[in-house]
Amino acid sequence: MAQQDNPNLKKAKLFRRFPFGWIFAIVIFLLLINSFNVSMTGVPKEIPYSEFYRILKDNPEKIKSVSKIDAVLQGKFTDNTSFFVNIPENDPELLSLMRQNLKHFEVKPVRNFWAAMFFNLGPVLLIILFWWAMASRGEQLGNRLMTFGKVRPKIHSEK
Secondary structure, three states, rough: HHHOOOHHHHHHHHHHOHHHHHHHHHHHHHHHHHHHHHHHHHHOOOOOHHHHHHHHHHHHEEEEEEEEEEEEEEEOOOOOEEEEEEEOOOOHHHHHHHHHHHOEEEEEOOOHHHHHHHHHHHHHHHHHHHHHHHHHHHHHHHHHHOOOOOOOOOOOOOO
16 A cells, blocks of 8 residues: 555644744743843833923932933933833933933934844744754654764674
């Protein structure tokens, strides 16, 4: 009897070889770590532009650090509470006031969607691909997977 190529059999082999369960577990693990990170640093509080401008002008030592990303200022007060402020696109007076009054002020480039995806998912995908390559190698070698580097002793008989 000739064995026919069954498409369902090929699909079943593909699902057995690709680690969907492990990918799901890794994604859940990363989401848990991210949620712990947000709870430790705290969710930043939005403050109005006028209040930020008043603090910056009258009491700048209350502000520990500020980062400008596009039209948003993110920072920390000296009591380690996080804040963010939406600012107008072009406000040279605010920028010069921040340069004069703040010790730690930085401007960061905008991250687009693809850059964020690359930096967040890139290492995870590399780990998954490495694991998948090792799993497929194990499937090819069978029970000889961990025998690399082992020297099998040979018994020599004198005849």
